[in-house]
Amino acid sequence: MGASQSTATQxxxxxxxxxxxxxxxxxxxxxxxxxxxxxVGFQGDTSTPGALDATGLEKIVxxxxxxxxxxxxxxxxxxxxxxxxxxxxxxWALTHGPPNPLQSxxxxxxxxxxxxxxxxxxxxxxxxxxxDVLEGSPAESAGLVPYGDWIxxxxxxxxxAEGDFYDVVESHIEKPLRVxxxxxxxxxxxxxxxxxxxxWGGEGLLGCVFGFGLLHRIPPIPETRExxxxxxxxxxxxxxxxxxxxxVPADYGNGLETPxxxxxxxxxxxxxWERESYARNLYPQSAANQATSAYVGSAxxxxxxP
Numbered sequence: 001m002g003a004s005q006s007t008a009t010q011x012x013x014x015x016x017x018x019x020x021x022x023x024x025x026x027x028x029x030x031x032x033x034x035x036x037x038x039x040v041g042f043q044g045d046t047s048t049p050g051a052l053d054a055t056g057l058e059k060i061v062x063x064x065x066x067x068x069x070x071x072x073x074x075x076x077x078x079x080x081x082x083x084x085x086x087x088x089x090x091x092w093a094l095t096h097g098p099p100n101p102l103q104s105x106x107x108x109x110x111x112x113x114x115x116x117x118x119x120x121x122x123x124x125x126x127x128x129x130x131x132d133v134l135e136g137s138p139a140e141s142a143g144l145v146p147y148g149d150w151i152x153x154x155x156x157x158x159x160x161a162e163g164d165f166y167d168v169v170e171s172h173i174e175k176p177l178r179v180x181x182x183x184x185x186x187x188x189x190x191x192x193x194x195x196x197x198x199x200w201g202g203e204g205l206l207g208c209v210f211g212f213g214l215l216h217r218i219p220p221i222p223e224t225r226e227x228x229x230x231x232x233x234x235x236x237x238x239x240x241x242x243x244x245x246x247x248v249p250a251d252y253g254n255g256l257e258t259p260x261x262x263x264x265x266x267x268x269x270x271x272x273w274e275r276e277s278y279a280r281n282l283y284p285q286s287a288a289n290q291a292t293s294a295y296v297g298s299a300x301x302x303x304x305x306p
Contacts, residue, residue: 010079011074011076011079011120011121012038012040012074012120013119014040014051014053014117014118014119014120015038015039015040015052015074015117015118015119015120016038016039016040016052016053016054016057016115016116016117017035017038017115017116017117017118017120017123018032018033018034018035018037018038018039018113018114018115019034019035019114019115019116019153019158020034020113020114021033021034021112021113022109022112022113022114023096024092024095024096024112025092025093025096025109025111025112025113026086026087026088026089026092026110026111026112027086027111027112027113028112029086030084030085030086031082031084032071032073032084032086032113033075033189034180034189035124035152035153035180035182035189036075036076036077036124037073037074037075037076038073038074038075038076038118038120038123039052039057039071039072039073039113039115040052040072040073040074040081041071041072042057042060042069042070042071042072043070043071043072043083044070045072053117054115054117061088061110061111062088062110064087064088065088065089065090065110066087066088066089067087067088068085068086068087069085069086069087069088070083070084070085070086071083071084071085071086072084074120076120076124077218077220077221078223079220086111088110088111089110090107090108090109090110092108092112093108093109116158124217124218125217126159126160126161126162126164127150127151127152127182127212127216127217127218128150128151128165128210128211128212128216129147129149129150129210129211129212129216129217130144130145130146130147130148130149130150130151130208130209130210131146131147131209131210131211132146132208132209133145133146133207133208133209134202134204134207134208136200136201136202136207137200137201137202137204137206137207137208138194138195138196138197138200138205138206138207138208139194139206139207139208140207141195142192142193142194142195143192144181144192144208145183145185148183148184148185149181149182149183149184150181150182150184150218151165151179151180151181151210152180152181152182152189153179153180154168154177154178154179154180155178155179155180155191156168162212162213165210169194169196169205169206170196170205172194172195172196173196173197173198173205174195174196174197175195175196176193176194176195177193177194177195177196178191178192178193178194179191179192179194180192182218184218184219184221187221194206
């Protein structure tokens with residue numbers, strides 16, 4: 001199913017924030033996107049924009065079971081509202097849902113969406129920007145990408161404040177923690193499993209530096225940019241640097257070494273290598289401590305404020 005042409009609108013005062021789209025559900029066959037999409041109404045609704053709540057949507061969806069319903073969906077990235085056709089149905093749960101879904105106390109979802117009522121303008125503030133990832137750390141093992149990734153939530157619920165994420169990490173020491181990560185480079189959301197621990201070889205539970213606050217929110221994506229495409233400025237040839245030629249002193253002997261000079265150079269290189277090897281064996285932790293000392297912060301995680 002597709003969606004009709006979008007129209008630019010201001011952020012609605014209230015909306016149903018899409019937190020999860022269940023696989024194989026009616027919603028999974030549409031363009032509805034978790035985290036960035038908000039259901040704000042339906043086509044034919046004459047009430048005040050943003051007045052739709054969970055109870056009202058449930059009644060409308062039930063009255064359209066098996067029939068097409070045009071939802072009005074506002075997207076925070078494009079700042080536009082679009083029409084998304086969907087056919088509410090419970091048949092998908094018979095083959096892809098839990099055992100005997102119709103015999104349970106709660107009926108399977110007609111849409112396959114997990115949502116919460118919120119204010120779209122402020123609901124995207126709580127994101128954690130990945131700024132640095134240490135080599136060999138749990139963050140590197142999980143595939144987090146510096147500057148390109150944002151942690152936007154976790155499998156256990158909504159993160160409502162900066163400290164929530166650090167509390168969740170501490171409560172999952174030596175246990176798998178499933179988080180949802182948005183990639184700005186590829187414009188998609190993926191599930192990442194982190195295993196916080198203190199014995200990976202460096203400091204901190206994740207070995208990752210996060211930024212939080214106004215300066216670290218997800219930037220808008222230009223309408224002309226295709227997901228995963230290389231930014232245009234990197235494709236254009238630069239004229240900033242002129243062609244340079246190697247400068248060789250006139251008295252260098254046409255770049256050739258005498259046997260005595262070559263022997264002296266090799267002797268010096270051998271002595272330098274022996275000095276460095278001795279220092280590494282004598283102080284094996286020195287370089288590592290200097291490299292990781294800047295990554296100590298609250299809950300073993302550094303986080304930057306605007």
